[in-house]
Amino acid sequence: MATPVEIRVRFFGKARELMACEETRATIPNTMSYQELKNLIFHELYIDLESIESACILAVDHTYLSDHSTVSLRPYSEVAIIPPLSGG
């Protein structure tokens, strides 16, 4: 049974530019599928990031989330939204 948990959300690269902030907090269910988390982030919580959804990777507590993983969040878990940087 999923319970709500407060997490930290960190934005990198283009996500930071679009959100105009580096980090924020959100309260979301502590267990869900990767796809559910993705929908929540890109289509509900941060609509501005919808345009970069396909190019972003998500990481929870410094670990990459793969397509079919189940996401488990603890209080203050860190969800990172990471698009690739291309400049050099």
Place this chain on the structure above:
Amino acid sequence: MSDDCVPGPSTCNNGDDEKVGELKEERNSETVLIKEESNEDKMKRMNALLNRKRKKAVETPSESSIVPSIDKEEDEGTKRRRDEARQKILWETERAKERAERMGPQGWVRPKSLNTNKEFLSRTIQSTLSRMQKRDRDDKSIIRSVIMVVLTKTMHAPHSLSKEQVGRYSRQLLVADFGVTGQERLSSSSVLIVGAGGLGCPCATYLAAAGVGTIGIVDFDTVSLDNLHRQVGHKEKNVGKKKTESLRDSLHELNSSIHINCHSVVLDRHSALEIFKGYDVIVDCSDNPSTRYLINDASILLNKPLVSGSALRWEGQLTVYNYGERCPCYRCVFPVPPSPHLVTNCAEGGVLGPIVGTMGSLQALEVIKIISQSGATYAGRLLLFDGQSGKMTTVNLRERSPKCAVCGPHPTVTELIDYDVFCGSGVHDKTPDLKVLSPSERVGVAEYAMLRKSRGVCSSIAQEIEGRKDENEGKSVDSSIDLSLSQSRIRLFDTRPPCEFAIASLPEATNVPLDRLKNMSIDELVKTLKLPMKKDEDKDVFFICHRGNDSQLAVRLLGERLTNEGETIHSDIDTNQLRIRDVVGGYQAWADIVDDSFPVY
């Protein structure tokens, strides 16, 4: 790369025991070898002598064992020379011992071309014997010479580094887990750096300094003045010169003993494999998604490790791809390229020099670790460097994706493809030109210049102040002069971020950043943009930005908002009467065509 390298040094710390063990083993092997090589009596005799002398030399490296004995018939001069030679040899032996002790076990690892101590010593003996036999028939003399050579080579760490190299690289030879072996591997390796820009300059500089044997540089571009704040491998005098040649000259000034290849071409599907195949490690220092996918695919097809770095504004990213069986490639992690209009490049978003400096240096470090076989810290891990907050975050990436189009078990990319098509954008780090508006919704810079002149707007604040001075007939002018007069003559809104507006702007322009514009209510829009309410007011509204992309979006946005919401709220705004246009090409075009004194960036 790993196949032809010497196995890594033992981590064993009891260097002395190990050395003694090795020497004993060598002595036996050399005996065996000579026996095998020659069955003649002469060689047997020599062998026995050699064994006896060699044993003494190793166990007790005393004078008598390592220095030829003095023949009675020799005169005083010869004796003196002998004594001097003996002293010198003893001194060198002591120095060699000290050096070997300081270097530890790694100092004794065989050069790359020789697999074992046995082989090394055998070859030394063989070559010495063959030389000696030709010019000296005296057995004693041959044996003496062999002993001398063997001892000298054994006492001095038998590696392939020259005295000059030992001196030059001494401070990194002293680093544990790198040492002589690491240096030998570095000196015999080849590294390709794609991009001689912000990342490529520091990366190539450190690799050249460290003594990577061959460095290849790929770049089609020339050095420009706005490169120099971060691309520190280039000099002012080289503005306009090819970046490859500029960086090569800079690297050769630093280290003239290495080879540098310039590949001054646009890296594409036709050239990449041919260039890549000559190198051990590939370093991605490029600046656009199209090249990044090309570099990845070429590295996978040729099975080369790829050290990838990138940077923008205050941030940097670093990952090592394709280093080991399970290590992912760029496509495993980022299978879908970002939309071209959502890619911010350095020309647009800016970047700080030390950010690319940090990332390029870290790339060089990963290359050194890969070549010296110390492992790659960021293989399958993504380093996120935030220079503004000083945070470094490492994310553990996935393993190789079974669905990967290039490195998966069923690849769909088996040869290089058209990456400009795949990414929807080219390799040039240039901002794409949007074409959102119809020609009637746009005004060229020349036309705008005439328009504003006809309405009495001066071309610069200086002229404006000068004009006011004349009006006031020499009265003192308030420095905070109000430009509202000129602003009221023509409505020009500048959609750039405040930091860009601060660089330079037209005096009549009001800064309304696009991001702010997007979030305004219709009331705020009408108020901020001072939209004309009265029938006799001028109906022109202009938008300008850096290069003419955001200004088009602003025109489109405002038109839509006014059509959808404006008229219902403000019945006195007649959108059909309003003429909202953008200035084609923005300030860049203004500087190019109208006013060449306008600062470009």
